[in-house]
């Protein structure tokens with residue numbers, strides 16, 4: 001059985017030619033894992049999948065992580081995390097963008113970036129969907145790195161970049177705040193959402209992928225705070241801010257992105273050590289359910305301060 005691999009727009013591939021309902025041979029499992037490392041973002045469509053099958057399938061890519069917030073995990077399947085829009089919790093995730101109320105919009109990010117130990121990846125499966133709304137974007141930071149000029153790559157090898165966790169989007173230094181207003185229930189501090197507080201996490205300017213050895217651009221806009229002691233790399237603080245602004249603009253180029261428009265039964269798997277992701281959010285009251293499984297990060301990529 002050969003897997004069928006079709007490129008998506010710009011980055012990532014769709015993989016078909018296997019049936020998740022049937023036993024998957026070790027050879028196909030190895031092929032799936034290789035594709036994950038080769039492309040970073042995999043889409044599977046039209047698979048007849050139950051929560052149990054999703055968990056089993058996800059284990060091909062590594063041990064699974066239980067989500068730290070118990071409230072949102074499924075009782076029967078603790079490895080499954082249910083992402084739900086359209087419930088009474090929406091108000092905490094509602095904000096205004098140019099006068100429009102949006103639920104669950106998320107800037108480009110890497111999961112658990114702020115801990116220094118991002119998980120290895122995650123698999124999302126659409127369970128219930130609005131007609132259109134709520135795209136998930138994926139951005140390939142290996143391709144973004146490769147497209148940089150040599151002097152920038154050399155500079156990235158000399159610097160470290162700090163990420164600062166914060167609950168208030170308006171405090172994030174490099175996200176696009178134009179037209180943004182927090183909602184009346186937007187959390188103000190980590191304890192408002194039962195989150196622990198996190199000290200800063202620091203990464204190399206170019207992170208080496210622990211498995212493939214590829215260089216991954218270490219700049220992602222959410223929680224991005226500063227270059228640590230830029231003077232050691234021969235640049236001033238002002239130059240380091242301009243560098244981050246330039247690199248954030250670089251990561252926003254559409255040629256590094258794939259935006260997934262969900263259909264029921266779709267599954268998307270990404271490598272969180274290589275790809276950033278974002279969510280465009282939904283209109284208030286729109287119901288949307290996504291089941292998520294998370295592949296554990298067995299490696300610490302950054303360090304905490």
Ligand SMILES: [Fe+2]
Pocket residue numbers: 109110111277
């Ligand atoms: Fe995320």
